Amino acid sequence: MANWAxxxxxxxxxxxxxxDEISTREMLAIMNAEDARVAPAIKQQLPVxxxxxxLISTALSNxxxxxxxxxxxxxxxxxxxxxxxxxxxxxxPALVQGLIAxxxxxxxxxxxxxxxxxxxxxxxxxxSNLSSEDVVVGIAASGVxxxxxxxxxxxxxxxxxxxxxxxSPSPARExxxxxxxxxxxxxxxxxxxxxxxxxxxxxxxxxxxxxxxMVKQGKTFGNLxxxxxPRNDKLRDRSVRxxxxxxxxxxxxxxxxxSQAGGNLKLALIMALAQVERKEAHxxxxxxxxxxxxxxxxxxxxx
Numbered sequence: 001m002a003n004w005a006x007x008x009x010x011x012x013x014x015x016x017x018x019x020d021e022i023s024t025r026e027m028l029a030i031m032n033a034e035d036a037r038v039a040p041a042i043k044q045q046l047p048v049x050x051x052x053x054x055l056i057s058t059a060l061s062n063x064x065x066x067x068x069x070x071x072x073x074x075x076x077x078x079x080x081x082x083x084x085x086x087x088x089x090x091x092x093p094a095l096v097q098g099l100i101a102x103x104x105x106x107x108x109x110x111x112x113x114x115x116x117x118x119x120x121x122x123x124x125x126x127x128s129n130l131s132s133e134d135v136v137v138g139i140a141a142s143g144v145x146x147x148x149x150x151x152x153x154x155x156x157x158x159x160x161x162x163x164x165x166x167x168s169p170s171p172a173r174e175x176x177x178x179x180x181x182x183x184x185x186x187x188x189x190x191x192x193x194x195x196x197x198x199x200x201x202x203x204x205x206x207x208x209x210x211x212x213x214m215v216k217q218g219k220t221f222g223n224l225x226x227x228x229x230p231r232n233d234k235l236r237d238r239s240v241r242x243x244x245x246x247x248x249x250x251x252x253x254x255x256x257x258x259s260q261a262g263g264n265l266k267l268a269l270i271m272a273l274a275q276v277e278r279k280e281a282h283x284x285x286x287x288x289x290x291x292x293x294x295x296x297x298x299x300x301x302x303x
Contacts, residue, residue: 013187053212064133071115074139075100090227118150132159141194143171218291247272274299
């Protein structure tokens with residue numbers, strides 16, 4: 001059994017000892033000062049986070065999938081990040097998946113005790129047909145969540161790549177994940193409430209994991225999201241603006257070209273920048289595994 005009292009996430013924060021006796025303004029000042037510790041803690045881990053991003057990108061390049069595994073706040077943050085990948089980067093829903101202790105019901109309401117089963121973490125991954133091409137990110141602020149550690153152990157047995165994301169250094173060093181990202185943000189303002197600094201730090205690093213890996217997969221052109229799914233007015237307008245900007249077209253010309261490309265922004269971009277027809281643009285996109293810049297540069301280099 002874990003020595004919970006020794007965990008960094010369970011320590012009392014001296015700065016907030018009398019938080020229930022001070023003014024609202026003073027309370028918020030303490031919270032704000034503690035939140036300011038998050039970014040520096042992440043900065044210390046950037047070399048390790050880079051290794052994690054490269055591991056994820058390699059898995060995706062080899063037709064693997066990314067799984068987030070967590071309980072409570074950690075699980076919900078994983079599901080949030082996974083759910084944003086399809087609209088932002090045009091991925092299939094199965095490519096990035098979030099699994100939470102207690103199942104879908106636990107997203108909206110706490111399922112007490114669900115995180116205490118290491119077997120359930122393994123079972124959830126087994127039911128997802130985990131393979132050696134996949135990568136599993138175990139998210140555990142405390143570093144000792146049985147659901148997460150059990151899932152990571154199962155992933156190792158399947159020869160899947162493993163990443164542990166935690167805010168507790170001691171237990172993290174005892175688990176043999178391929179990469180361990182340890183965010184030492186310190187004790188919470190409310191003792192043990194890891195939805196606070198630990199949750200904020202986790203969200204920021206998950207942003208890095210998915211965004212970094214997707215950029216390396218060619219899901220952007222510079223800092224523009226060229227693989228978005230234009231399924232509402234805002235995203236349709238963004239597609240037109242991106243095409244007009246990169247292709248040096250008028251909004252009207254961009255609309256016409258997008259229509260010719262069947263609404264596919266990547267195809268339209270290649271058609272505009274490489275000056276090719278839709279069929280050739282499609283072949284180039286496939287040849288270069290969805291990377292618009294590579295497809296365009298290959299054409300311009302041949303001219």
